[in-house]
Amino acid sequence: MSVPSATIRPATRLYVEDGLAEGRTLGLARDQAHFLRSVLRLGPGAKLAVFNARDGEWLAEIEGLGKGWCSLAVGAQVRRPGPEPDLWLVFAPIKRARIDFIAEKATELGCSLLQPVMTRFTAVSRVNEERLAANAREAAEQCERLTIPQVRPTRSLGEVLDDWPAERRLIVCAEWGAARPIAEALQAVRAEDQDEAQKTAGPWAILTGPEGGFAESELDALRKLPFVIPVGLGPRILRADTAALAALACWQAVLGDGAERPPADLAGFPAG
Template identity: 70%
Template structure:
Protein backbone atom coordinates (compact mmCIF):
# COMPACT_ATOMS: atom_id res chain seq x y z
CA UNK A 1 0.00 0.00 0.00
CA UNK A 2 1.39 3.41 -1.00
CA UNK A 3 2.02 6.08 1.61
CA UNK A 4 -0.82 8.52 2.12
CA UNK A 5 -0.40 11.77 0.20
CA UNK A 6 -1.14 14.88 2.24
CA UNK A 7 -0.14 17.81 0.01
CA UNK A 8 -2.64 18.81 -2.70
CA UNK A 9 -2.22 21.46 -5.38
CA UNK A 10 -4.66 22.74 -7.97
CA UNK A 11 -3.07 22.67 -11.44
CA UNK A 12 -4.53 24.47 -14.45
CA UNK A 13 -2.53 22.34 -16.92
CA UNK A 14 -3.92 19.08 -18.37
CA UNK A 15 -3.16 16.06 -16.18
CA UNK A 16 -2.26 12.69 -17.68
CA UNK A 17 0.03 9.84 -16.66
CA UNK A 18 3.63 10.42 -17.68
CA UNK A 19 3.32 14.12 -18.44
CA UNK A 20 5.59 16.78 -16.97
CA UNK A 21 4.10 19.86 -15.32
CA UNK A 22 5.96 23.03 -14.43
CA UNK A 23 4.66 24.98 -11.44
CA UNK A 24 4.45 28.75 -11.15
CA UNK A 25 6.64 30.75 -8.79
CA UNK A 26 4.12 30.84 -5.92
CA UNK A 27 3.47 27.08 -5.91
CA UNK A 28 7.18 26.32 -6.31
CA UNK A 29 8.06 28.60 -3.40
CA UNK A 30 5.39 26.96 -1.25
CA UNK A 31 6.72 23.45 -1.88
CA UNK A 32 10.39 24.36 -1.51
CA UNK A 33 10.48 27.05 1.18
CA UNK A 34 7.35 26.36 3.24
CA UNK A 35 6.96 22.58 3.06
CA UNK A 36 10.67 22.02 2.32
CA UNK A 37 9.98 19.19 -0.10
CA UNK A 38 12.79 17.59 -2.09
CA UNK A 39 13.01 15.80 -5.44
CA UNK A 40 11.19 12.47 -5.20
CA UNK A 41 8.51 13.74 -2.81
CA UNK A 42 4.94 12.77 -3.70
CA UNK A 43 1.91 15.04 -3.79
CA UNK A 44 -1.54 15.17 -5.31
CA UNK A 45 -2.49 17.51 -8.15
CA UNK A 46 -6.02 18.11 -9.36
CA UNK A 47 -8.41 20.06 -11.52
CA UNK A 48 -12.09 19.81 -12.31
CA UNK A 49 -11.50 18.44 -15.82
CA UNK A 50 -9.04 15.59 -15.25
CA UNK A 51 -9.57 14.63 -11.61
CA UNK A 52 -6.92 14.11 -8.95
CA UNK A 53 -3.55 12.53 -9.75
CA UNK A 54 -0.47 11.53 -7.81
CA UNK A 55 2.68 13.33 -8.90
CA UNK A 56 6.39 13.22 -8.05
CA UNK A 57 8.74 16.18 -7.77
CA UNK A 58 11.35 15.74 -10.52
CA UNK A 59 13.30 18.88 -9.77
CA UNK A 60 12.92 21.96 -7.62
CA UNK A 61 14.82 25.20 -7.18
CA UNK A 62 14.35 28.85 -6.34
CA UNK A 63 11.10 29.87 -8.04
CA UNK A 64 10.64 26.72 -10.13
CA UNK A 65 9.46 23.14 -9.74
CA UNK A 66 8.88 20.31 -12.21
CA UNK A 67 6.46 17.45 -11.51
CA UNK A 68 5.89 14.11 -13.18
CA UNK A 69 2.25 13.04 -13.17
CA UNK A 70 2.03 9.38 -12.13
CA UNK A 71 -1.47 7.92 -11.85
CA UNK A 72 -5.12 8.77 -11.36
CA UNK A 73 -6.35 8.84 -7.75
CA UNK A 74 -9.92 10.11 -8.22
CA UNK A 75 -12.04 10.87 -11.23
CA UNK A 76 -13.94 14.16 -11.41
CA UNK A 77 -17.50 14.01 -10.08
CA UNK A 78 -20.55 16.22 -10.61
CA UNK A 79 -20.77 19.04 -8.08
CA UNK A 80 -23.67 21.32 -7.13
CA UNK A 81 -24.13 24.46 -9.20
CA UNK A 82 -24.43 26.66 -6.13
CA UNK A 83 -23.48 30.32 -5.95
CA UNK A 84 -22.92 32.40 -2.85
CA UNK A 85 -23.99 36.01 -3.35
CA UNK A 86 -22.99 38.12 -0.36
CA UNK A 87 -22.47 41.66 0.79
CA UNK A 88 -18.73 41.95 1.52
CA UNK A 89 -17.66 42.35 5.13
CA UNK A 90 -14.41 43.26 6.85
CA UNK A 91 -11.21 41.47 5.87
CA UNK A 92 -10.84 38.61 8.38
CA UNK A 93 -14.52 37.70 8.23
CA UNK A 94 -14.48 37.91 4.44
CA UNK A 95 -11.61 35.42 4.39
CA UNK A 96 -13.71 33.16 6.62
CA UNK A 97 -16.73 33.39 4.30
CA UNK A 98 -14.62 32.49 1.25
CA UNK A 99 -13.04 29.52 2.99
CA UNK A 100 -16.30 28.10 4.33
CA UNK A 101 -18.19 28.67 1.08
CA UNK A 102 -15.59 26.56 -0.73
CA UNK A 103 -15.80 23.81 1.90
CA UNK A 104 -19.58 23.87 1.54
CA UNK A 105 -19.39 23.29 -2.20
CA UNK A 106 -20.04 26.69 -3.77
CA UNK A 107 -19.25 26.94 -7.47
CA UNK A 108 -19.07 30.75 -7.58
CA UNK A 109 -18.51 33.62 -5.16
CA UNK A 110 -20.22 36.91 -6.04
CA UNK A 111 -19.76 39.92 -3.75
CA UNK A 112 -22.46 42.58 -4.12
CA UNK A 113 -22.74 46.12 -2.78
CA UNK A 114 -25.97 46.86 -0.92
CA UNK A 115 -27.15 50.05 0.81
CA UNK A 116 -25.69 49.14 4.21
CA UNK A 117 -22.51 47.43 2.99
CA UNK A 118 -19.72 48.74 5.22
CA UNK A 119 -16.87 47.92 2.82
CA UNK A 120 -15.81 50.15 -0.07
CA UNK A 121 -13.71 47.68 -2.07
CA UNK A 122 -13.06 43.96 -2.40
CA UNK A 123 -9.68 42.39 -3.16
CA UNK A 124 -10.75 39.77 -5.70
CA UNK A 125 -7.23 38.32 -5.95
CA UNK A 126 -7.13 37.71 -2.20
CA UNK A 127 -10.62 36.20 -2.34
CA UNK A 128 -9.53 33.85 -5.14
CA UNK A 129 -6.34 32.87 -3.27
CA UNK A 130 -8.36 31.99 -0.16
CA UNK A 131 -10.76 29.97 -2.29
CA UNK A 132 -7.91 28.06 -3.91
CA UNK A 133 -6.25 27.24 -0.59
CA UNK A 134 -9.54 26.04 0.86
CA UNK A 135 -10.19 23.80 -2.15
CA UNK A 136 -6.76 22.23 -1.80
CA UNK A 137 -7.32 21.52 1.87
CA UNK A 138 -10.92 20.26 1.77
CA UNK A 139 -10.26 17.78 -1.06
CA UNK A 140 -12.84 19.09 -3.47
CA UNK A 141 -11.96 18.67 -7.13
CA UNK A 142 -12.70 22.11 -8.56
CA UNK A 143 -12.08 25.75 -7.79
CA UNK A 144 -15.04 28.11 -7.50
CA UNK A 145 -15.14 31.11 -9.79
CA UNK A 146 -14.65 34.46 -8.07
CA UNK A 147 -16.33 37.50 -9.60
CA UNK A 148 -15.64 41.18 -9.07
CA UNK A 149 -18.02 43.05 -6.81
CA UNK A 150 -21.11 44.60 -8.44
CA UNK A 151 -24.11 46.63 -7.32
CA UNK A 152 -27.38 45.00 -6.30
CA UNK A 153 -29.17 46.59 -9.25
CA UNK A 154 -26.58 45.20 -11.67
CA UNK A 155 -26.88 41.78 -10.05
CA UNK A 156 -30.65 41.72 -10.52
CA UNK A 157 -30.43 42.98 -14.11
CA UNK A 158 -27.93 40.27 -15.09
CA UNK A 159 -29.45 37.38 -13.13
CA UNK A 160 -29.86 34.13 -15.14
CA UNK A 161 -33.53 33.29 -15.53
CA UNK A 162 -33.04 29.60 -14.67
CA UNK A 163 -31.15 30.13 -11.38
CA UNK A 164 -33.16 30.05 -8.17
CA UNK A 165 -32.14 32.19 -5.21
CA UNK A 166 -32.48 31.40 -1.52
CA UNK A 167 -32.65 34.86 0.05
CA UNK A 168 -31.77 35.14 3.72
CA UNK A 169 -34.24 37.90 4.49
CA UNK A 170 -33.85 38.21 8.28
CA UNK A 171 -37.57 38.85 8.52
CA UNK A 172 -40.03 37.57 11.11
CA UNK A 173 -42.50 36.77 8.35
CA UNK A 174 -40.05 34.81 6.19
CA UNK A 175 -40.53 31.06 6.02
CA UNK A 176 -38.06 28.99 8.08
CA UNK A 177 -35.23 27.85 5.83
CA UNK A 178 -35.68 24.12 6.54
CA UNK A 179 -39.41 24.27 5.76
CA UNK A 180 -38.79 26.11 2.50
CA UNK A 181 -36.12 23.68 1.31
CA UNK A 182 -38.14 20.59 2.22
CA UNK A 183 -41.10 22.01 0.27
CA UNK A 184 -38.84 22.49 -2.75
CA UNK A 185 -37.59 18.91 -2.44
CA UNK A 186 -41.14 17.56 -2.04
CA UNK A 187 -42.16 19.29 -5.28
CA UNK A 188 -39.06 18.11 -7.16
CA UNK A 189 -36.66 15.50 -5.76
CA UNK A 190 -34.05 16.58 -8.33
CA UNK A 191 -34.23 20.29 -7.51
CA UNK A 192 -30.70 20.28 -6.13
CA UNK A 193 -29.31 19.49 -9.58
CA UNK A 194 -30.64 22.78 -10.91
CA UNK A 195 -28.72 26.08 -10.67
CA UNK A 196 -29.11 27.76 -7.27
CA UNK A 197 -27.74 30.66 -5.27
CA UNK A 198 -27.75 31.64 -1.62
CA UNK A 199 -27.81 35.39 -0.93
CA UNK A 200 -26.91 37.05 2.37
CA UNK A 201 -26.86 40.71 3.28
CA UNK A 202 -24.50 43.02 5.17
CA UNK A 203 -24.13 43.37 8.93
CA UNK A 204 -26.82 46.07 8.89
CA UNK A 205 -29.22 43.94 6.89
CA UNK A 206 -31.10 44.78 3.71
CA UNK A 207 -33.17 47.93 3.43
CA UNK A 208 -36.94 47.58 3.08
CA UNK A 209 -36.65 48.73 -0.52
CA UNK A 210 -34.02 46.10 -1.30
CA UNK A 211 -36.08 43.34 0.31
CA UNK A 212 -39.19 44.46 -1.56
CA UNK A 213 -37.31 44.43 -4.88
CA UNK A 214 -35.80 41.01 -4.25
CA UNK A 215 -38.84 39.21 -2.83
CA UNK A 216 -40.96 40.22 -5.84
CA UNK A 217 -38.65 38.40 -8.23
CA UNK A 218 -40.01 35.02 -9.46
CA UNK A 219 -36.76 33.13 -8.85
CA UNK A 220 -36.42 34.19 -5.19
CA UNK A 221 -37.39 32.10 -2.16
CA UNK A 222 -37.24 34.27 0.95
CA UNK A 223 -36.27 32.46 4.18
CA UNK A 224 -35.42 33.16 7.79
CA UNK A 225 -32.53 31.67 9.76
CA UNK A 226 -34.07 31.32 13.19
CA UNK A 227 -34.90 33.53 16.17
CA UNK A 228 -31.41 34.92 16.81
CA UNK A 229 -29.64 37.68 14.90
CA UNK A 230 -26.73 36.15 13.01
CA UNK A 231 -23.60 37.90 11.87
CA UNK A 232 -23.26 38.07 8.11
CA UNK A 233 -20.55 35.40 7.96
CA UNK A 234 -22.53 33.08 10.25
CA UNK A 235 -25.64 33.54 8.11
CA UNK A 236 -23.78 32.52 4.96
CA UNK A 237 -22.44 29.33 6.55
CA UNK A 238 -25.81 28.45 8.10
CA UNK A 239 -27.76 28.92 4.87
CA UNK A 240 -25.27 26.98 2.75
CA UNK A 241 -25.23 24.13 5.27
CA UNK A 242 -29.03 23.95 5.23
CA UNK A 243 -29.09 23.89 1.43
CA UNK A 244 -26.47 21.13 1.25
CA UNK A 245 -28.25 19.05 3.89
CA UNK A 246 -31.61 19.11 2.08
CA UNK A 247 -30.85 19.62 -1.63
CA UNK A 248 -27.10 19.17 -1.96
CA UNK A 249 -24.52 16.40 -2.04
CA UNK A 250 -24.10 15.65 1.66
CA UNK A 251 -25.66 12.23 1.10
CA UNK A 252 -22.76 11.15 -1.10
CA UNK A 253 -20.29 8.57 0.16
CA UNK A 254 -16.67 9.67 0.70
CA UNK A 255 -14.65 9.34 -2.54
CA UNK A 256 -12.51 6.25 -3.13
CA UNK A 257 -8.75 6.79 -3.16
CA UNK A 258 -6.23 4.50 -4.80
CA UNK A 259 -3.51 5.05 -2.18
CA UNK A 260 -5.47 5.45 1.07
Protein backbone atom coordinates (compact mmCIF):
# COMPACT_ATOMS: atom_id res chain seq x y z
CA MET A 1 0.00 0.00 0.00
CA SER A 2 1.44 3.37 -0.91
CA VAL A 3 0.22 6.89 -0.58
CA PRO A 4 -0.62 8.31 -4.00
CA SER A 5 1.65 11.06 -5.17
CA ALA A 6 0.37 14.56 -4.54
CA THR A 7 1.44 15.57 -8.05
CA ILE A 8 -1.19 13.52 -9.82
CA ARG A 9 -4.11 15.86 -9.43
CA PRO A 10 -4.62 19.44 -8.25
CA ALA A 11 -6.75 19.90 -5.13
CA THR A 12 -8.97 22.60 -6.66
CA ARG A 13 -11.91 21.30 -8.67
CA LEU A 14 -14.45 23.45 -10.44
CA TYR A 15 -17.74 22.45 -11.99
CA VAL A 16 -18.14 23.96 -15.47
CA GLU A 17 -21.03 23.61 -17.89
CA ASP A 18 -18.99 24.07 -21.07
CA GLY A 19 -17.91 21.05 -23.09
CA LEU A 20 -14.49 19.78 -22.02
CA ALA A 21 -11.81 18.49 -24.41
CA GLU A 22 -8.02 18.67 -24.51
CA GLY A 23 -6.76 21.92 -26.00
CA ARG A 24 -9.96 23.87 -25.48
CA THR A 25 -9.96 27.29 -23.87
CA LEU A 26 -12.67 27.99 -21.29
CA GLY A 27 -13.96 31.25 -19.83
CA LEU A 28 -15.07 30.86 -16.23
CA ALA A 29 -18.15 32.36 -14.63
CA ARG A 30 -17.64 35.56 -12.64
CA ASP A 31 -17.97 33.93 -9.19
CA GLN A 32 -15.51 31.17 -10.05
CA ALA A 33 -12.99 33.66 -11.43
CA HIS A 34 -13.33 35.67 -8.22
CA PHE A 35 -12.83 32.53 -6.13
CA LEU A 36 -9.59 31.58 -7.92
CA ARG A 37 -8.15 35.09 -7.90
CA SER A 38 -9.27 36.57 -4.59
CA VAL A 39 -9.89 33.58 -2.33
CA LEU A 40 -7.28 31.06 -3.48
CA ARG A 41 -4.99 33.81 -4.85
CA LEU A 42 -4.00 31.77 -7.88
CA GLY A 43 -2.31 33.27 -10.90
CA PRO A 44 -1.51 32.31 -14.50
CA GLY A 45 0.05 28.85 -14.73
CA ALA A 46 -1.78 27.47 -11.67
CA LYS A 47 -3.21 23.99 -12.14
CA LEU A 48 -6.70 22.90 -11.32
CA ALA A 49 -9.32 20.40 -12.42
CA VAL A 50 -12.63 21.04 -14.16
CA PHE A 51 -15.52 18.62 -14.44
CA ASN A 52 -19.07 18.01 -15.44
CA ALA A 53 -21.38 15.01 -15.71
CA ARG A 54 -21.19 14.79 -19.51
CA ASP A 55 -17.42 14.97 -20.05
CA GLY A 56 -15.90 13.79 -16.76
CA GLU A 57 -12.91 15.49 -15.16
CA TRP A 58 -9.97 17.21 -16.89
CA LEU A 59 -6.79 18.95 -15.88
CA ALA A 60 -6.67 22.66 -16.63
CA GLU A 61 -4.26 25.57 -16.29
CA ILE A 62 -4.99 29.22 -15.74
CA GLU A 63 -4.02 31.16 -18.89
CA GLY A 64 -5.04 34.56 -17.65
CA LEU A 65 -7.28 36.16 -15.04
CA GLY A 66 -8.44 39.53 -13.83
CA LYS A 67 -11.32 41.10 -11.98
CA GLY A 68 -14.30 38.84 -12.68
CA TRP A 69 -12.77 36.84 -15.52
CA CYS A 70 -10.49 33.84 -15.94
CA SER A 71 -9.50 31.76 -18.94
CA LEU A 72 -8.33 28.17 -18.65
CA ALA A 73 -6.55 25.84 -21.04
CA VAL A 74 -7.98 22.33 -20.76
CA GLY A 75 -5.42 19.50 -20.56
CA ALA A 76 -5.77 15.74 -20.26
CA GLN A 77 -8.82 13.87 -19.04
CA VAL A 78 -8.35 12.33 -15.56
CA ARG A 79 -11.76 10.69 -15.06
CA ARG A 80 -14.43 9.47 -17.40
CA PRO A 81 -18.10 10.10 -16.64
CA GLY A 82 -19.92 7.07 -15.23
CA PRO A 83 -23.29 6.01 -13.90
CA GLU A 84 -24.36 7.35 -10.51
CA PRO A 85 -27.22 6.36 -8.20
CA ASP A 86 -30.59 7.89 -9.06
CA LEU A 87 -31.70 9.03 -5.61
CA TRP A 88 -33.87 12.06 -4.99
CA LEU A 89 -34.22 13.83 -1.67
CA VAL A 90 -37.70 15.28 -1.20
CA PHE A 91 -37.66 17.37 1.97
CA ALA A 92 -39.66 19.93 3.88
CA PRO A 93 -37.56 23.11 4.08
CA ILE A 94 -36.22 24.11 7.49
CA LYS A 95 -34.45 27.20 8.74
CA ARG A 96 -31.38 28.59 7.04
CA ALA A 97 -28.26 26.98 8.53
CA ARG A 98 -29.94 23.59 8.57
CA ILE A 99 -31.19 23.77 4.99
CA ASP A 100 -27.67 24.73 3.84
CA PHE A 101 -26.48 21.71 5.70
CA ILE A 102 -29.02 19.45 3.99
CA ALA A 103 -27.87 20.63 0.55
CA GLU A 104 -24.20 20.05 1.42
CA LYS A 105 -24.62 16.65 3.05
CA ALA A 106 -27.12 15.33 0.50
CA THR A 107 -24.60 16.20 -2.22
CA GLU A 108 -21.76 14.42 -0.41
CA LEU A 109 -24.04 11.44 0.10
CA GLY A 110 -24.67 11.20 -3.62
CA CYS A 111 -28.20 12.53 -3.93
CA SER A 112 -29.13 13.26 -7.57
CA LEU A 113 -31.97 15.77 -7.09
CA LEU A 114 -33.21 18.05 -4.31
CA GLN A 115 -36.95 18.72 -4.22
CA PRO A 116 -38.14 21.06 -1.45
CA VAL A 117 -41.80 20.41 -0.55
CA MET A 118 -44.23 22.37 1.58
CA THR A 119 -46.05 20.17 4.09
CA ARG A 120 -48.74 21.02 6.62
CA PHE A 121 -46.37 21.78 9.49
CA THR A 122 -43.61 23.40 7.42
CA ALA A 123 -42.71 26.64 9.21
CA VAL A 124 -40.50 28.12 6.49
CA SER A 125 -42.42 30.16 3.91
CA ARG A 126 -39.78 30.76 1.24
CA VAL A 127 -36.96 28.64 -0.13
CA ASN A 128 -33.94 30.15 -1.85
CA GLU A 129 -33.35 27.51 -4.51
CA GLU A 130 -30.37 29.40 -5.94
CA ARG A 131 -28.65 29.24 -2.60
CA LEU A 132 -29.38 25.51 -2.35
CA ALA A 133 -27.89 25.01 -5.82
CA ALA A 134 -24.76 27.01 -4.89
CA ASN A 135 -24.27 24.91 -1.75
CA ALA A 136 -24.74 21.75 -3.76
CA ARG A 137 -22.23 22.83 -6.40
CA GLU A 138 -19.63 23.70 -3.79
CA ALA A 139 -20.11 20.38 -2.02
CA ALA A 140 -19.78 18.50 -5.32
CA GLU A 141 -16.48 20.31 -6.01
CA GLN A 142 -15.20 19.28 -2.57
CA CYS A 143 -16.31 15.66 -2.50
CA GLU A 144 -15.03 14.51 -5.90
CA ARG A 145 -18.41 14.01 -7.51
CA LEU A 146 -18.63 14.50 -11.25
CA THR A 147 -22.25 15.65 -11.10
CA ILE A 148 -24.17 18.23 -9.13
CA PRO A 149 -27.65 17.49 -7.84
CA GLN A 150 -30.44 19.23 -9.69
CA VAL A 151 -32.45 21.61 -7.47
CA ARG A 152 -36.17 21.69 -8.29
CA PRO A 153 -38.47 24.62 -7.53
CA THR A 154 -40.37 24.25 -4.25
CA ARG A 155 -43.87 22.75 -4.57
CA SER A 156 -46.53 21.42 -2.24
CA LEU A 157 -46.21 17.80 -1.16
CA GLY A 158 -49.58 17.08 -2.78
CA GLU A 159 -48.46 18.39 -6.19
CA VAL A 160 -45.22 16.43 -6.06
CA LEU A 161 -47.08 13.22 -5.21
CA ASP A 162 -49.71 13.85 -7.93
CA ASP A 163 -46.93 13.95 -10.53
CA TRP A 164 -44.92 11.10 -9.01
CA PRO A 165 -43.30 8.69 -11.50
CA ALA A 166 -44.78 5.29 -10.59
CA GLU A 167 -41.52 3.33 -10.92
CA ARG A 168 -39.64 5.55 -8.44
CA ARG A 169 -39.83 4.03 -4.95
CA LEU A 170 -40.24 6.52 -2.11
CA ILE A 171 -38.83 5.91 1.36
CA VAL A 172 -40.83 7.96 3.87
CA CYS A 173 -39.08 8.64 7.19
CA ALA A 174 -42.04 8.17 9.55
CA GLU A 175 -41.46 8.93 13.22
CA TRP A 176 -44.72 7.31 14.29
CA GLY A 177 -47.17 4.70 13.06
CA ALA A 178 -46.39 1.51 11.15
CA ALA A 179 -42.92 1.48 9.60
CA ARG A 180 -40.18 -1.02 8.91
CA PRO A 181 -36.71 -0.43 10.33
CA ILE A 182 -34.71 1.16 7.52
CA ALA A 183 -31.97 -1.51 7.35
CA GLU A 184 -34.53 -4.31 7.15
CA ALA A 185 -36.59 -2.49 4.48
CA LEU A 186 -33.52 -1.78 2.32
CA GLN A 187 -32.09 -5.28 2.67
CA ALA A 188 -35.44 -6.79 1.68
CA VAL A 189 -35.44 -4.70 -1.51
CA ARG A 190 -31.87 -5.67 -2.21
CA ALA A 191 -32.66 -9.38 -1.87
CA GLU A 192 -35.72 -8.97 -4.12
CA ASP A 193 -33.85 -7.05 -6.79
CA GLN A 194 -31.10 -9.67 -6.82
CA ASP A 195 -33.70 -12.39 -7.32
CA GLU A 196 -34.99 -10.51 -10.31
CA ALA A 197 -31.41 -10.26 -11.61
CA GLN A 198 -31.63 -6.48 -11.76
CA LYS A 199 -28.24 -4.86 -11.96
CA THR A 200 -29.10 -1.46 -10.57
CA ALA A 201 -31.13 -0.25 -7.66
CA GLY A 202 -33.41 1.70 -10.00
CA PRO A 203 -34.90 5.12 -9.30
CA TRP A 204 -35.47 5.96 -5.64
CA ALA A 205 -36.35 8.89 -3.41
CA ILE A 206 -36.31 9.70 0.28
CA LEU A 207 -38.92 11.97 1.89
CA THR A 208 -38.37 13.76 5.20
CA GLY A 209 -40.75 16.08 7.04
CA PRO A 210 -40.29 19.45 8.76
CA GLU A 211 -39.18 19.92 12.40
CA GLY A 212 -42.81 19.49 13.49
CA GLY A 213 -43.16 16.15 11.68
CA PHE A 214 -45.80 15.09 9.19
CA ALA A 215 -49.51 15.58 9.91
CA GLU A 216 -51.55 12.42 10.51
CA SER A 217 -53.46 13.02 7.27
CA GLU A 218 -50.19 13.34 5.32
CA LEU A 219 -48.77 10.08 6.67
CA ASP A 220 -52.07 8.27 6.12
CA ALA A 221 -52.19 9.45 2.50
CA LEU A 222 -48.52 8.53 1.94
CA ARG A 223 -49.01 5.02 3.32
CA LYS A 224 -51.73 4.34 0.73
CA LEU A 225 -49.46 5.08 -2.25
CA PRO A 226 -48.10 1.95 -3.95
CA PHE A 227 -44.56 3.33 -4.34
CA VAL A 228 -44.19 4.37 -0.67
CA ILE A 229 -42.11 2.44 1.88
CA PRO A 230 -42.51 3.93 5.39
CA VAL A 231 -39.35 3.39 7.45
CA GLY A 232 -38.29 4.00 11.03
CA LEU A 233 -34.92 5.43 12.07
CA GLY A 234 -34.76 4.17 15.64
CA PRO A 235 -36.12 5.29 19.02
CA ARG A 236 -34.79 8.86 19.10
CA ILE A 237 -36.68 11.76 17.53
CA LEU A 238 -34.21 12.98 14.91
CA ARG A 239 -34.10 16.55 13.72
CA ALA A 240 -35.26 16.95 10.12
CA ASP A 241 -31.70 17.39 8.81
CA THR A 242 -30.39 14.38 10.75
CA ALA A 243 -33.20 12.18 9.46
CA ALA A 244 -32.48 13.13 5.84
CA LEU A 245 -28.81 12.43 6.26
CA ALA A 246 -29.21 9.15 8.13
CA ALA A 247 -31.64 7.83 5.51
CA LEU A 248 -29.36 8.87 2.63
CA ALA A 249 -26.32 7.24 4.29
CA CYS A 250 -28.18 3.97 4.91
CA TRP A 251 -29.56 3.90 1.37
CA GLN A 252 -26.12 4.41 -0.20
CA ALA A 253 -24.59 1.76 2.06
CA VAL A 254 -27.18 -0.92 1.27
CA LEU A 255 -28.58 -0.14 -2.21
CA GLY A 256 -26.31 2.57 -3.62
CA ASP A 257 -22.62 2.86 -4.38
CA GLY A 258 -21.39 2.16 -0.84
CA ALA A 259 -19.19 -0.67 -2.08
CA GLU A 260 -17.23 1.62 -4.44
CA ARG A 261 -14.00 3.34 -3.40
CA PRO A 262 -12.77 6.87 -4.12
CA PRO A 263 -10.70 7.05 -7.33
CA ALA A 264 -7.28 5.65 -6.39
CA ASP A 265 -5.29 8.71 -7.42
CA LEU A 266 -7.49 10.97 -5.32
CA ALA A 267 -7.25 9.21 -2.05
CA GLY A 268 -5.37 11.03 0.62
CA PHE A 269 -6.00 14.46 -0.85
CA PRO A 270 -7.48 16.99 1.48
CA ALA A 271 -10.57 18.42 -0.20
CA GLY A 272 -10.39 21.94 -1.64
